[in-house]
Amino acid sequence: MSDQIVPILMPKWGLSMKVGTLAAWHVEEGTEIKPGDEIMDVETDKIANVVEAADGGLLRRCVGTAGEIYPVQALLGVLAPASVSDAEIDAYVDAFEMPEVEEDEEEVPSHLTIDLAIGRIRYMAREGEGTPVIFVHGFGGDSDNWLFNVDAIAADAPVYALDLPGHGGSVKTVDNPGLGTMVDAVIQLMDHLSIDKAHLVGHSMGGLVSGQTAIDHGKRVASLTLICSAGLGDEINSDYIDGFVSAQSRKELKPKLKHLFADEGLVSRSMVDALLKFKRLDGVQAFLEALKGNLFSDGKQAAGIAADVAASGVPTTVIWGAEDAVIPQTHSSAVKGAKVDVISGAGHMAMMENAGRVNELIKEQL
Amino acid sequence: MARMLSMKDAVNEALDQEMERDPTVLMMGEDIVGGAGAQGEDDAWGGVLGVSKGLYAKHPKQMIDTPLSESAYVGAAVGAATCGLRPVAELMFVDFLGVCFDQIFNQAAKFRYMFGGKAETPVVIRAMCGGGFRAAAQHSQMLTPLVTHIPGLKVVCPSNAYDTKGLLIQAIRDNDPVIFLEHKNLYASECDVPEEPYAIPFGEANVAREGSDVTIVAYGLMVPNSLAAAETLKKEGIDVEVVDLRTLSPIDMDTVIESVEETGRLVCVDEANPRCSIAADVSAQVAQEAFKALKAPIEMVTAPHAPMPFSPSLEDLYIPSPDRIAEAVRKTMGA
Numbered sequence: 001m002s003d004q005i006v007p008i009l010m011p012k013w014g015l016s017m018k019v020g021t022l023a024a025w026h027v028e029e030g031t032e033i034k035p036g037d038e039i040m041d042v043e044t045d046k047i048a049n050v051v052e053a054a055d056g057g058l059l060r061r062c063v064g065t066a067g068e069i070y071p072v073q074a075l076l077g078v079l080a081p082a083s084v085s086d087a088e089i090d091a092y093v094d095a096f097e098m099p100e101v102e103e104d105e106e107e108v109p110s111h112l113t114i115d116l117a118i119g120r121i122r123y124m125a126r127e128g129e130g131t132p133v134i135f136v137h138g139f140g141g142d143s144d145n146w147l148f149n150v151d152a153i154a155a156d157a158p159v160y161a162l163d164l165p166g167h168g169g170s171v172k173t174v175d176n177p178g179l180g181t182m183v184d185a186v187i188q189l190m191d192h193l194s195i196d197k198a199h200l201v202g203h204s205m206g207g208l209v210s211g212q213t214a215i216d217h218g219k220r221v222a223s224l225t226l227i228c229s230a231g232l233g234d235e236i237n238s239d240y241i242d243g244f245v246s247a248q249s250r251k252e253l254k255p256k257l258k259h260l261f262a263d264e265g266l267v268s269r270s271m272v273d274a275l276l277k278f279k280r281l282d283g284v285q286a287f288l289e290a291l292k293g294n295l296f297s298d299g300k301q302a303a304g305i306a307a308d309v310a311a312s313g314v315p316t317t318v319i320w321g322a323e324d325a326v327i328p329q330t331h332s333s334a335v336k337g338a339k340v341d342v343i344s345g346a347g348h349m350a351m352m353e354n355a356g357r358v359n360e361l362i363k364e365q366l
Numbered sequence: 367m368a369r370m371l372s373m374k375d376a377v378n379e380a381l382d383q384e385m386e387r388d389p390t391v392l393m394m395g396e397d398i399v400g401g402a403g404a405q406g407e408d409d410a411w412g413g414v415l416g417v418s419k420g421l422y423a424k425h426p427k428q429m430i431d432t433p434l435s436e437s438a439y440v441g442a443a444v445g446a447a448t449c450g451l452r453p454v455a456e457l458m459f460v461d462f463l464g465v466c467f468d469q470i471f472n473q474a475a476k477f478r479y480m481f482g483g484k485a486e487t488p489v490v491i492r493a494m495c496g497g498g499f500r501a502a503a504q505h506s507q508m509l510t511p512l513v514t515h516i517p518g519l520k521v522v523c524p525s526n527a528y529d530t531k532g533l534l535i536q537a538i539r540d541n542d543p544v545i546f547l548e549h550k551n552l553y554a555s556e557c558d559v560p561e562e563p564y565a566i567p568f569g570e571a572n573v574a575r576e577g578s579d580v581t582i583v584a585y586g587l588m589v590p591n592s593l594a595a596a597e598t599l600k601k602e603g604i605d606v607e608v609v610d611l612r613t614l615s616p617i618d619m620d621t622v623i624e625s626v627e628e629t630g631r632l633v634c635v636d637e638a639n640p641r642c643s644i645a646a647d648v649s650a651q652v653a654q655e656a657f658k659a660l661k662a663p664i665e666m667v668t669a670p671h672a673p674m675p676f677s678p679s680l681e682d683l684y685i686p687s688p689d690r691i692a693e694a695v696r697k698t699m700g701a
Contacts, residue, residue, distance in 0.1 A: 113367065122367060169367040172562060249570055269576060280532065280564040 008077035022064040116188040119171025123162040126154035135161035138204025142168030148355035172283035177291040182209040201225040211305040223365040224316040231305040233331035238299030262323035262347035306334035321346035374553035376527040380534040385425040392428040395456030399431040440466035447489035457493035474543040475518030496549040503673040508637040520544040521615040525589035532566030569616035577607035580631040585611040588635040595691035630661035631698040640668040665694040
């Protein structure tokens with residue numbers, strides 16, 4: 001069989017993903033594909049996203065049918081040069097062993113939890129060699145925001161992604177819902193995991209938390225990657241922040257979430273449902289209101305860290321979605337000496353909307 | 367943190383967490399602990415299907431095993447509610463509603479209205495409902511229409527474990543009488559349920575599946591049956607939306623009408639008998655509010671106007687099945 005044949009497989013986004021729906025092909029048989037080209041849409045019960053080609057080549061066969069559900073690692077397409085015969089491709093497709101959908105028997109928990117001084121903290125962990133990377137999500141988010149980043153970065157370094165206090169699966173009764181508490185959570189988790197020094201990657205409020213951690217604990221931070229970060233300017237979209245906090249139903253929440261993406265179609269029903277489930281947990285509403293009051297009251301950001309981050313000497317990359325509707329892209333130039341990359345076609349959730357580019361930039365920091 | 371939990375365990379967890387949070391929350395009912403002479407948790411029944419198993423050991427002062435007299439303990443629960451407690455009375459089977467109906471529909475449901483809004487009656491009446499349990503005519507009914515008919519009562523009938531926990535917590539915290547109906551054939555169904563307490567507001571339907579061709583409106587066991595029908599119909603190229611009402615009073619007609627305005631076709635699925643049913647109610651409201659959006663006559667799939675048969679094969683025909691639901695959907699598509 002020709003070793004020039006390269007398969008296109010159903011991706012695995014996060015440990016809990018077992019199957020995905022091939023929603024649509026963006027390319028036809030006979031197309032010459034380059035790495036990074038958008039080739040198909042895949043939907044899981046958690047999220048829908050476009051899949052970029054990992055390899056380049058001539059698309060000889062679309063094996064997967066749009067609208068059908070396939071297990072992770074199932075064969076969806078075949079790349080091969082024109083010199084490979086159709087018969088060889090038929091033989092390759094026939095011989096491909098379609099993976100079974102894994103049963104739950106030996107299910108690996110997708111997250112771990114640890115009781116720290118600050119309370120229970122939930123986090124994701126991937127083993128590896130070298131200085132670890134820690135992902136810090138934004139206001140109202142959780143570690144699942146890094147679904148498209150964790151496994152990609154884990155190829156190069158140990159990776160951790162935590163749920164900040166008040167968020168995700170972490171403690172919901174938080175005494176002082178503010179920046180100091182969030183920084184404490186990051187440091188306490190690092191202490192628990194015996195991590196002396198880590199690369200911090202923060203999104204939005206998580207960027208503010210990461211930056212403040214670098215300012216307060218400079219020796220613990222190897223580098224900063226600040227994505228659409230808070231703390232680098234005054235303005236923040238109050239329609240989003242206030243609307244997110246006050247929304248009590250799907251109808252109220254969904255229009256607010258559209259601020260997060262350049263492509264509003266990415267706001268799926270399951271995403272709205274998951275956030276509503278989070279907001280309805282006892283204590284979360286009061287926590288979000290207090291945190292908003294401390295950090296993002298009346299469309300203004302209370303904390304500014306740009307000058308202190310620049311002064312800290314920690315190598316910093318600032319990444320922004322050009323179409324960010326939550327925090328203005330103009331804030332991207334606030335940190336003197338930082339490397340800046342503005343990604344076109346991406347909104348506030350740039351690490352989801354263009355995971356490939358964000359992952360490249362993170363890897364350049366390692 | 368969420369983990370898989372059965373609907374039965376979700377009821378237990380909601381009761382446990384609310385009794386822990388608020389000492390005025392208490393449970394009353396027949397055999398909810400263990401009946402006369404039981405020696406603590408080990409001997410306890412924990413209710414006829416073990417729903418409240420283990421709660422007596424944790425909250426001994428909040429669990430009251432009652433005599434076999436629904437009229438007495440449901441009346442006691444209503445009275446206690448007006449005096450500041452938050453009782454959850456377990457009626458075992460909703461079919462026993464008859465003997466304590468005055469306490470519910472002519473007392474609890476009327477107090478807020480008759481006392482000028484000054485009286486509150488935060489009582490929950492929990493009961494198992496529905497068929498498929500080979501329990502014949504007197505233990506299988508879906509009496510949602512009977513209670514939904516009465517102003518002053520809130521009526522809940524969840525379809526899954528996640529909704530069950532959040533709606534039961536809301537029912538306990540609600541300041542009005544709530545009839546909380548648990549389908550006995552869903553007790554084993556599992557889904558992801560957060561460990562933390564949470565409340566789901568009443569009057570908010572859940573779109574359990576999105577689709578563009580036909581809207582199915584359902585609740586309770588009819589939701590999984592409708593979702594199964596939708597899977598079959600997908601293979602035929604029919605894209606079905608399934609709206610789970612979750613609460614029947616208040617009822618979220620906005621979500622139903624929005625959906626019908628998109629699809630133009632409506633199938634109302636109800637395990638209750640057809641006359642004056644939830645299906646008939648939803649059909650009438652859609653015909654009134656969104657007639658011009660309809661591309662086909664509304665279809666109803668319900669139990670027949672007859673008591674539940676004792677014969678298992680007849681019982682299977684009595685309860686609306688995925689096949690019958692799919693057939694009704696095809697009819698709205700002109701097939």
